Amino acid sequence: MGPVKHPNEHRVFNQFLLLSIVLALLLMVTTLIERKITFSKGTNAVITTVLCLLLFASLYISIREALVVWNIKKQPPTAITIEQSKSQVVESSEETSTKPTSSEQVDEKIEKSCFLTVFDKPERGMDYTILQALTSIDMLILLVTTIFGLGASLSAVDNLGQIGESLGYDNRTVTTFVSIISIWNFFGRVFSGFVSEILMVKYKLPRPLMMTMVLLFSCIGYLLIAFPFPGALYIASVIVGITFGAQLPLIFAIISELFGLKYYATLFNCAQIASPLGSYIFKVKVTGAIYDTEALKDVAAKGLAAKQLTCIGSHCYRLSFIILASVSCFGALCSLILVMRTRKFYQSDIYQKFRENADTL
Numbered sequence: 001m002g003p004v005k006h007p008n009e010h011r012v013f014n015q016f017l018l019l020s021i022v023l024a025l026l027l028m029v030t031t032l033i034e035r036k037i038t039f040s041k042g043t044n045a046v047i048t049t050v051l052c053l054l055l056f057a058s059l060y061i062s063i064r065e066a067l068v069v070w071n072i073k074k075q076p077p078t079a080i081t082i083e084q085s086k087s088q089v090v091e092s093s094e095e096t097s098t099k100p101t102s103s104e105q106v107d108e109k110i111e112k113s114c115f116l117t118v119f120d121k122p123e124r125g126m127d128y129t130i131l132q133a134l135t136s137i138d139m140l141i142l143l144v145t146t147i148f149g150l151g152a153s154l155s156a157v158d159n160l161g162q163i164g165e166s167l168g169y170d171n172r173t174v175t176t177f178v179s180i181i182s183i184w185n186f187f188g189r190v191f192s193g194f195v196s197e198i199l200m201v202k203y204k205l206p207r208p209l210m211m212t213m214v215l216l217f218s219c220i221g222y223l224l225i226a227f228p229f230p231g232a233l234y235i236a237s238v239i240v241g242i243t244f245g246a247q248l249p250l251i252f253a254i255i256s257e258l259f260g261l262k263y264y265a266t267l268f269n270c271a272q273i274a275s276p277l278g279s280y281i282f283k284v285k286v287t288g289a290i291y292d293t294e295a296l297k298d299v300a301a302k303g304l305a306a307k308q309l310t311c312i313g314s315h316c317y318r319l320s321f322i323i324l325a326s327v328s329c330f331g332a333l334c335s336l337i338l339v340m341r342t343r344k345f346y347q348s349d350i351y352q353k354f355r356e357n358a359d360t361l
Contacts, residue, residue: 012065016058017190023054024183031179035172124345125353127260133267138258141338142208143274146251148331149215151278152324153244155287156222157181158279159317160237162291166316167228177233181241188214188245196250206346207257208338211250215332218243219325226321228314257350258342282327287320 030047039047121132133139160181164174196210221239224232255267294316295309 008065008068012061015061019054019058019061020186021190023051024186026050026054028180028183031176031183035176124258124342125260125350127262128267130263130266130270133255133259133263134270136259138338138341139255139267141334141341142251142254143271145211145215145331145334145338146247146271146274147278147281148327148334149211149218149278150244150247150251150275151280151282152222152327152331153218153240153247154275154279155282155324156225156240156321157244158283159287159291160240163225163317164233166311167233167314168312169233177237180234180237181244184238184241185245188242188247189249191242192246193249193253196253200346204347206339206342207250207254208335208342211247211254212332212335212339214243214246214250215328215335219328219332222321222325222328226318226325254338258345282324286323287317290320290323291316 026047117129117132119135121136122128124138128136160177161174164177169177192210192214196207199205199210200207217239221236221243224236224239228236251271252268255271256264259267291311292309295311298311298313299309
């Protein structure tokens with residue numbers, strides 16, 4: 001049974017997308033305005049009501065489309081549908097007649113064990129086994145890109161509160177930075193898929209090229225933190241948020257396109273291992289260690305006891321984020337290698353097999 005196509009899937013998707021974008025914009029505007037003025041109880045009630053209406057609107061769309069599907073399934077099948085089902089039964093009977101016996105299938109499975117076919121890899125886009133995918137050069141390049149790219153982004157996001165403190169921002173402003181990163185993280189997840197899809201379908205450009213551009217763009221955010229000026233952290237929060245959000249959907253889309261969907265869940269989780277690994281390396285061993293070193297220098301210069309390490313000044317994270325920018329550039333280079341390796345694959349119609357097997361309600 002192939003994938004089932006909803007009759008209104010594009011319209012429903014656009015409605016959900018519009019609601020989520022409006023909700024994110026409302027939250028961002030409210031967060032920024034709240035820094036300048038204090039809302040009254042009535043204003044808070046109005047904002048909360050609007051947010052609840054937007055949330056319930058998405059629930060309304062879900063219930064409406066569920067009723068549409070239910071009504072379609074209740075309708076009696078047409079003559080064309082009956083003829084199609086008969087032809088499918090004939091085809092399936094022909095297929096079963098040509099299928100090998102159970103003993104032949106067992107022999108074939110024994111001959112084609114996953115350990116024996118680990119180096120006998122299919123074409124890109126076909127269903128790889130887990131071992132075939134994990135030992136492929138494409139997957140190794142993607143994992144290295146994830147470790148360097150996503151690891152640097154996670155390190156920047158996790159240290160944002162301490163970065164704001166070291167640059168002299170108050171707690172309310174630091175909270176604003178965290179909110180900005182979260183909101184633009186959402187925008188990055190949404191628009192990375194849109195932009196990469198347009199580049200791939202319309203211009204036949206490989207999806208990993210979008211990953212390359214995202215990692216290069218993230219370097220600007222890291223350098224703004226390394227060499228800050230008044231208001232630079234606002235811009236850096238937007239850039240880090242959007243590039244952090246853009247990476248995960250691209251990574252998982254690339255995995256599904258290159259290695260197939262049969263073992264996608266397992267490969268999905270294998271790719272996620274690279275994220276905490278990169279975060280540990282760059283957050284604990286690089287950023288954390290350099291921050292402690294700079295804090296010890298500040299404490300020694302002031303002649304204080306090193307009870308609590310706190311570093312104040314732009315120098316606290318300068319070296320760390322220069323390293324993170326360099327690391328992201330290296331990740332972009334790895335992604336560019338994947339672009340060169342997969343350009344012929346993405347120039348073909350990678351969605352053809354899904355359209356041929358798609359069923360309609």
